[in-house]
Amino acid sequence: xxxxxxxxxxxxxxxxxxxxxxxxxxxxxxxxxxxxxxxxxxxxxxxxxxxxxxxxxxxxxxxxxxxxxxxxxxxxxxxxxxxxxxxxxxxxxxxxxxxxxxxxxxxxxxxxxxxxxxxxxxxxxxxxxxxxxxxxxxxxxxxxxxxxxxxxxxxxxxxxxxxxxxxxxxxxxxxxxxxxxxxxxxxxxxxxxxxxxxxxxxxxxxxxxxxxxxxxxxxxxxxxxxxxxxxxxxxxxxxxxxxxxxxxxxxxxxxxxxxxxxxxxxxxxxxxxxxxxxxxxxxxxxxxxxxxxxxxxxxxxxxxxxxxxxxxxxxxxxxxxxxxxxxxxxxxxxxxxxxxxxxxxxxxxxxxxxxxxxxxxxxxxxxxxxxxxxxxxxxxxxxxxxxxx
Numbered sequence: 519x520x521x522x523x524x525x526x527x528x529x530x531x532x533x534x535x536x537x538x539x540x541x542x543x544x545x546x547x548x549x550x551x552x553x554x555x556x557x558x559x560x561x562x563x564x565x566x567x568x569x570x571x572x573x574x575x576x577x578x579x580x581x582x583x584x585x586x587x588x589x590x591x592x593x594x595x596x597x598x599x600x601x602x603x604x605x606x607x608x609x610x611x612x613x614x615x616x617x618x619x620x621x622x623x624x625x626x627x628x629x630x631x632x633x634x635x636x637x638x639x640x641x642x643x644x645x646x647x648x649x650x651x652x653x654x655x656x657x658x659x660x661x662x663x664x665x666x667x668x669x670x671x672x673x674x675x676x677x678x679x680x681x682x683x684x685x686x687x688x689x690x691x692x693x694x695x696x697x698x699x700x701x702x703x704x705x706x707x708x709x710x711x712x713x714x715x716x717x718x719x720x721x722x723x724x725x726x727x728x729x730x731x732x733x734x735x736x737x738x739x740x741x742x743x744x745x746x747x748x749x750x751x752x753x754x755x756x757x758x759x760x761x762x763x764x765x766x767x768x769x770x771x772x773x774x775x776x777x778x779x780x781x782x783x784x785x786x787x788x789x790x791x792x793x794x795x796x797x798x799x800x801x802x803x804x805x806x807x808x809x810x811x812x813x814x815x816x817x818x819x820x821x822x823x824x825x826x827x828x829x830x831x832x833x834x835x836x837x838x839x840x841x842x843x844x845x846x847x848x849x850x851x852x853x854x855x856x857x858x859x860x861x862x863x864x865x866x867x868x869x870x871x872x873x874x875x876x877x878x879x880x881x882x883x884x885x886x887x888x889x890x891x892x893x894x895x896x897x898x899x900x901x902x903x904x905x906x907x
Contacts, residue, residue: 558616559616559618560612560616561618562618562619565600565620566598567598567621568598568600569597570595570597571596572592573593573594574590574591575590575592576588576589576591577589584637584638586633587634588634589630589632590631590632591629592628592629592630593627594626596623596624596625596627597623597624598621598622599622599624600621601619601621601622602619603663604662604664622661622662624660624661625659626658627656628655628656629653629654630653630654631651631652631654632651633649633650634648634651635647635648635649635650636649643762644760644761644762645758646758646760648758650754650756651753652751652752652753656681656750657682657748658680658681659677659678662677664678670738671730671737671738672738672739673740680746681745681748683748684742684745684746685742685743685744685747685779685828685833686741686743686833687740687741687743687779687828687830688739688740690724690725690726690829691727694725696813697724698725698802698807698813698817699720699722700721700722701721705721708725712735713733713735714734714736714824715734716735716736716827717823717824719823721804722801722802722804722807723817723825724829724831726824729741743828743830743833744833745776745777747776747836749773749836750774750775750776751774751776753772754772756768757769763851764848765846765847765849766847768844768845769841769842769844770841771839771840772839772840773838773885776836776837776885777833777836778834778836778888779832779834780833780878781832784882785880785883786822787801787815787819788818788819788820795880795882796881800812800814800815801817803817814879816831834879834883835877836885837877839874840886841873841874842871843868843870844868844869844872845868846867846868847864847866848865849864850862850864859907861906862905862906863904863906864903865901865902865903866901866903867899867900867901868899868900868902869898869899870896870898870899872897
């Protein structure tokens with residue numbers, strides 16, 4: 519099966535109009551303070567549709583009546599995406615934040631989806647039902663009118679050529695085994711050739727890689743880390759077994775190739791006024807390092823320092839698999855219920871979100887939540903009784 523076509527989308531809101539936001543109070547001479555109206559984003563009356571050109575190729579198979587397979591491969595080019603231009607010089611007179619949006623963005627998407635199901639009754643007392651799906655989607659930014667950085671940058675583009683919302687940060691130098699400055703001698707030797715452009719590192723702090731080899735650790739050394747905060751992989755698996763009145767149903771859900779930068783409350787140690795989590799308790803100390811003990815965090819600090827920035831420690835892998843639902847039930851034999859006037863009775867116990875397999879460095883974080891202190895997915899357990907008269 520083959521499909522192709524073009525769709526159009528116009529989520530433009532007020533972008534065709536001039537925005538006049540209320541400003542904060544400002545001085546008005548002898549009149550004192552009062553509200554002001556500022557000219558904000560300039561409108562663009564020539565804004566038009568986004569255009570998506572799509573191709574889809576599918577295959578559906580049924581094998582021996584019990585096994586079904588569906589495969590879809592897709593490709594999309596989305597053009598005319600509404601963007602703010604990045605190559606307009608500041609000296610043209612309009613603040614860059616007020617430059618009108620234009621239809622210039624270009625993003626490619628490609629991927630595939632696979633669904634597989636199996637349903638078979640081996641006897642009147644035993645049935646198995648299995649259903650799984652797996653999807654992969656990779657987008658690449660082709661054009662966002664991004665201003666190219668000069669040749670001193672290790673990466674001259676931060677969007678073009680990468681996925682949307684790609685994670686960026688500093689690479690930690692693990693050549694010494696753990697990525698920290700483990701002694702005063704190691705730190706002093708490093709600082710003879712390299713300095714930090716955003717603070718002074720201490721013993722026990724992260725040791726960053728000078729990617730552009732200019733002797734300064736700064737924004738020019740940032741690199742793509744992991745993936746974007748849009749999962750490339752999404753999958754699920756449902757299993758059902760029925761045997762002589764017993765039934766067991768499970769549903770697993772997961773994502774892969776998925777990263778985010780975690781920071782602030784619940785991650786950085788200096789923010790919540792002395793509230794520490796387990797991974798803070800095994801932070802780097804000279805004693806812990808000398809004893810060869812497990813180290814899960816750089817040396818603690820009472821204020822922000824060179825550790826507290828996007829790097830390949832805090833940009834974490836958010837891939838996970840979660841048992842979303844588990845139900846175990848038993849349906850009593852119909853013959854034993856006639857005496858009490860009941861035609862069917864089923865008892866069951868269920869659990870939601872009880873087991874998660876994740877890759878986050880910090881156990882209190884939930885991989886489905888972007889915020890470090892966001893409310894986690896709730897675990898629930900239920901007992902039920904279904905009666906049919």
